[in-house]
Amino acid sequence: MGLSRSLRLFAELSWPALRDQAGRQGLALLAIVLGVALGFAVHVLNSTALAEFSSAATSLQGxxxxxxxxxxxxxxxxxxxxxxxxxxxxxxxxxxxxxxxxxxxxxxxxxxxxxxxxxxxxxxxxxxxxxxxxxxxxxxxxxxxxxxxxxxxxxxxxxxxxxxxxxxxxxxxxxxxxxxxxxxxxxxxxxxxxxxxxxxxxxxxxxxxxxxxxxxxxxxxxxxxxxxxxxxxxxxxxxxxxxxxxxxPLDEGSRLSEMTRAYRVNLSLLSLMALFTGSFLVFAVMSLSVAQRLPQWALLGVLGMTGAERARLVLLEAALLGGLGSVLGLALGWGVAQWALQALGANLGLGHLSAGMSVTQLPWAAAGLFGGLGLALSLLSAALPALTVRRLPAAQVLKGLGSGSGPSTPPWLGPLLLLLGLGLALLPPPPKTWPLAGVPLAAYAAMLCMLLGGIATVPTALRAGLALLRGWPGAKQQALVLLVEQRARDQAGEASRALAGVLVSLSLSVAMLVMVGSFRDSLTQWLNQMLPADLYLRSSLQVQQGSASLSAPLPPAFLAALQSSSVVRAFEPQRSDEVQMGGQRFALLAKKVDEAQLPLAQALATAETPSGQTPIYISEALRDSLQLQTGDSVAMRLRSELPPLQGFVRGVWRDYARQSGAVLMPLSDYQAWTQDQRINEVKVWLAPGQSSAQAQQALRALAAQPDDLELADSQELREVSMKIFDRSFAVTVWLQAVTLAIGVFGIAASQSAQVLARRREFGLLLHLGLTRAGVLRLLAAESALLCSVGCLAGLGLGLGLSAVLIWVVNPQSFHWSMDMSLPWPRLGVLLLTVFAAGVLSALLAARQAASKAAVQSVKEDW
Structure with missing residues (x-):
């Protein structure tokens, strides 16, 4: 009977209200649709790509x-x-x-x-x-x-x-x-x-x-x-x-799944960021809906409707939004995934995966998971407005005495959550024996604690902003400043709820902007150090050496012709191979080593290389995989017919090209170890006056077949590397843009809800002699204070999150370290955009709140 009565009341009371507020409800619906669609599409793309690779590997593995x-x-x-x-x-x-x-x-x-x-x-x-x-x-x-x-x-x-x-x-x-x-x-x-x-x-x-x-x-x-x-x-x-x-036989599908797990988890969490931010927009829209209908809710309470029934109606409205948004989001996500499978090859930056894939069956389990997640977040977002309606003092509201203040958080909760986030970020990565090894669970938990702590700290930050406002010359004598101060002090809790969505979206956007920018700058610096020559060449052919597929050796006749060529000023040979260390296989690079030019991630060993050992330089991924440090010794095996070699870890270097690990050693030591003088890669410095195109044509003419050689100049390699980087993070940029847009809509809806709920307050101020322009200035000052606090808090919180991403998540997930760099021009544009959106939305809402209807609303209490 309770459910039947709730549905009847919903059809009679809530449905007409939803139709009247179709615009704002449409924003909340759009947020849910986009959040569910992005999360579901990314999941379909990743799972389809892995299934395709596994199928191809199984057909060859037998x-x-x-x-x-x-x-x-x-x-x-x-x-x-x-x-x-x-x-x-x-x-x-x-x-x-x-x-x-x-x-x-x-x-x-x-x-x-x-x-x-x-x-x-x-x-x-x-x-x-x-x-x-x-x-x-x-x-x-x-x-x-x-x-x-x-x-x-x-x-x-x-x-x-x-x-x-x-x-x-x-x-x-x-x-x-x-x-x-x-x-x-x-x-x-x-x-x-x-x-x-x-x-x-x-x-x-x-x-x-x-x-x-x-x-x-x-x-x-x-x-x-x-x-x-x-x-x-x-x-x-x-x-x-x-x-x-x-x-x-090796399970190649499981191996690739483990290799790409960190990338897929990070991308999936990033895709759900839009849904998480959208939940705050749902909260803002539901709060606005409740604020506009407070007299109706109070009248229903006086007429006999219980608080539980009123709360149930609010939750039914949220369930309708969440259910419809989830269904539409799943349909949109399925369509986006199908388009991406055809247009992008579904690899999302993972070079291991092939293009031309398709999927014909809807993954019902995943659809149920993401659809249920959208519905659950919508209901959770409406929980606080429903609680407000449930505890509504009906008689007080009908008399125009306010609706009472919502639940507030204790002032110590925010700092405590921030400290908890810092402690979680300092935890080591999960052991390799864990099912989710390589996924920095503690770091993700730290970021969530920091986000919640930032939201809980907004009232304190707002009061600090008031302290600065009071310190302005003549501020205490200005009525508007006093009104702003009183409002901000009494409604600090509401401010934190109004800023929640934009704070989350802004801080996450700042964090991703700083992390991607830092990675890009570090990659650019790494390419400059690793590509000092003008041209790089190797054989287009490959040979199978044991279980490794390697670039074929360059013919001695070609190397002799290369040395005597007039287009070449100098060249430096190198050899690539695979080596076994600690029961695992890693890439081996043998070339002339200049320690001053190495992109070191860890200081060189202070001790000299012991007699009988060979100096080697390991990548960060190899260091973490074998738990090695500078100064350690490790046995290296190349092939069964060669004796093992004892390597001395001289240094740890950054390697953005290989996530699975690599070791670098002097070419002379490699040749002495293997008694193999062949090389398969060459760095070339061109003679003065030689262009890259002319030199490449001349060098191809030296080969037995022009297609036997792969040539690229350093600028071309840099451009290709940066294109790969930008393509890999293109999805990140779009997800960040969607999340920020949802956050901006959220602050606009929150500001509108606050302004419309205060219509009688503005009417009273107009009765007391404040002009309409004065009311607008009051709203502008309040909104500017609120948005300033939100932008500064979002900037500070975003920088903290970026530090976790750069110094914790990336090293634990991908074994890459980088230097933090702050793109201040982009950050400034981002902050100004959010600030302007918040202030303008408040002013637009204030135009209606300060109209003649606001004056008439005061008479309702007479």
Whole structure:
């Protein structure tokens, strides 16, 4: 009966009021729609991208029980396959080779093509997606043994699309793993296969061994065991050759999920920022609605409606806004996600993820979560207005004696929350054994405490502003100043609620503006230090070295020609590789090291490098992953045929290019360790008078094939890096703009609510002789004081939040440190925009409040 009565009263009383206030209610509805849409769209994009990558990885990984790999440069010995075939516990043993080739698309542009060599007879049951299919019927072709022909190559849909789908032959440029020399090969294009992901070509393993320069060698062997055989026990019982590992297949989807977890969590929280800020706009609109209908609520109370029923009507109004806004937000978010999947590739700055994805099924669980979140925040935002209506002194309001003051917060709560936020920000990151390792939960909790503490501290800040106002010469003799002072002192609690939305949106906007600006400035400085040369070149081809895919060595003849070229003033060789440290693999950079030019994140070790050890410089990600510090020693392994090397951590440097960690060492030490004089990257300083375009053309002419080289000048690399940075943070900028807009609407609605609720007060002032212009000046002074406090508090709180983002969240999430830089011009524009919006909205509302209707409202009490 209670619900039925509430719905009837809602239809008779609340619905007409909602129609009369459609404009303001539309603002609250828009805030919920945008908040839910942004959060849901980001979730759909991230989950779809991860699912796409996982699907592509699974189609290549197949369904083996155990995968055998080797740390040796040329992989596994082929004789190991015969031993596995003779094992009665092995049902299938499928050999495989991996490599990279250079091909040309239908426009003649070079592109990378992944090569997989396999045995169709042994691997068909383990890798069904690699089987050649009939293009029209998606079934086995008329000649299913075409995959055994060494002259036939099978392409996946991505590769077919690059070639236009009409080519019958394909020329490939491949670097051989044993010598590094590039050779050209031509294949007939046979039936395609359905492996997902980037362009991929499959060929018979015998042809792959010849093409890749791995005769008698394999990169991996996928093993399917007989029924009932335990994979772990079987692998442990075998005697594998040195450097051979036997383990279950890697879950590439889970690995990428862990790598990108921090990015996705940060982006998801940022997308929910708009919904969090929108809840304050809902609060402002509901407060305005309650303030305008106070006499109606009081009359209903006198006529017998209980406080609980009045509060229930307010909550039903909020539920209608939240429910409708959530439904519309989910629809908009779904549409935005579909558009982004087609237009942007859904990677949102994650370079690991491919483009061209689509999603056809609505994730109902996520839709329910975000829809429920929008509804819950709407109800929470209406809780305080509902409580005000519930405790409304009906008789007092009907007599025009006010509605009583709302609940106030104790003055000690704000500082306590701010101190709690500071303490949480100083906590260490969660241990690696935790499910959410890499996500700075304490830092997020610290930011929430700081936001709530900032809101709770507004009354104290407002009183401090009053103290400054009283100190102005002649302020005590001005009636307007006295009225402003009295109003601000008595209604400090209402001020904190009015400023809550703009304080949150402004502080978060300041924090993101400072963090992104600091990151951009630090990245610019890092690029200047890491790119001192004019040109950078490397081979376009790649070779497989154990489990690592590396840039192919540059031919000695090319290097000799480069040294004697008239366009080159000087050049500096370097070598990139992969190294194993602490059971993990990291990128290895070997080049001439100038400690003065390194972007150090930690001071150099004070001790000299011990005898028998090699100085190395580790990135921040590697430092955090292995818990190393300067002065520590660590064992390094490159490949099984090489002895381990003892490295001495000489320094820690910033590396914005690799989130997974990297180690830097002198090239001479690398060459002494590996006895390998080959290089695969070169830094070039041009001779005086040489332009970059002319030099690149001249250097390409020195190569056997022009497409074998990748060249870029330092300015081009800087521009590309900054474009990637801006694209990665483009979503952040838009989310920040939406949140700030919602916050500005929130302060406008709050100011309107306060002004309209004081209509009788203004009428009384007009009766007492204050002019209409005087009332407007009074409102302007009050609003200026309130917005000034809000802007200064938002600036201070935003700077505190930016410090948490820069010095806590980024190092714990991405293992990147940066220097804080304050973009004062942008911050000034931001503060002036919010200040002007607050003052103008108050003045516009005051024009109505100070009209003749305000004078007439006083007569209602007679």
């Amino acid at each position: 369904q083996p029980d155990v995968v055998l790999r080797s740390e040796a440069a040329l992989g596994l010995p082929e004789a190991l396959l015969a031993n596995l075939a003779a094992d009665p516990q092995v049902q299938w043993a499928s050999p495989r080779l991996d490599g990279q080739a250079l091909a040309h698309d239908v426009q003649g542009q070079a592109f990378g093509l992944r090569l997989v060599g396999w045995d169709l007879l042994q691997g068909a049951s383990l890798h069904p997606d690699l089987l050649p299919q009939d293009r029209a019927a998606d079934t086995l072709p008329a000649s299913p043994l075409a995959g055994l022909d060494p002259q036939i190559i099978s392409l996946n849909p991505a590769a077919q699309q690059r070639l236009g789908g009409q080519a019958h032959t394909l020329s490939l440029r491949v670097a051989q793993a044993d010598t590094g020399q590039a050779q050209s090969h031509t294949f007939k294009i046979g039936p395609s296969h359905r492996a997902a992901g980037s362009p991929l070509a499959v060929l018979d393993i015998a042809a792959a061994q010849l093409v890749l320069g791995k005769l008698g060698r394999l990169d991996r062997i996928d093993v399917r065991l007989a029924a009932g055989v335990d994979a772990a026990q079987w692998a442990a019982a075998q005697r594998w050759p040195a450097g051979v590992s036997a383990a279950p």
